[in-house]
Amino acid sequence: MNALHQYLFDTYRADRLGEPAPPAPGTHDVAVLRSVRDRRRFERVMAGRPARGGLGTALRRLLRHRTP
Template sequence: MDAMQQHMIDSYRAARLGEPAPPVPGTHDMAAFRALRDQRRFEAVLAGRPATGRLRTALAQLVAPHPRRRPPACH
């Protein structure tokens, strides 16, 4: 059973019992992602690491060569 089928069953049950219907699956996904991001940033600050831009900085270091390093000379 997928999430939509479970939602339909829960909605039917709530309607029969006179309770409010549950939220549609995926309604609070972005809020959960933001909360996870905020938690990871908070933990980074406590650990003494930069709180923002860590992923972008790591990817930039992989893609762009370091300015002090020179590529090996090809002869």
């Protein structure tokens, strides 16, 4: 069973019980990704590191120290 099937079952059950329908799958994905990004930025600032550029810096470091 995938997320769509579960959503349809939950929607049917909520309708039968007179409860509000659950949110559709993927409704809050962007908000979750933003909160993860903000949390990681906060943790970087609290650790005394720059809040931006962590991924690019890490990739450059990996590529620079790589031996052919």
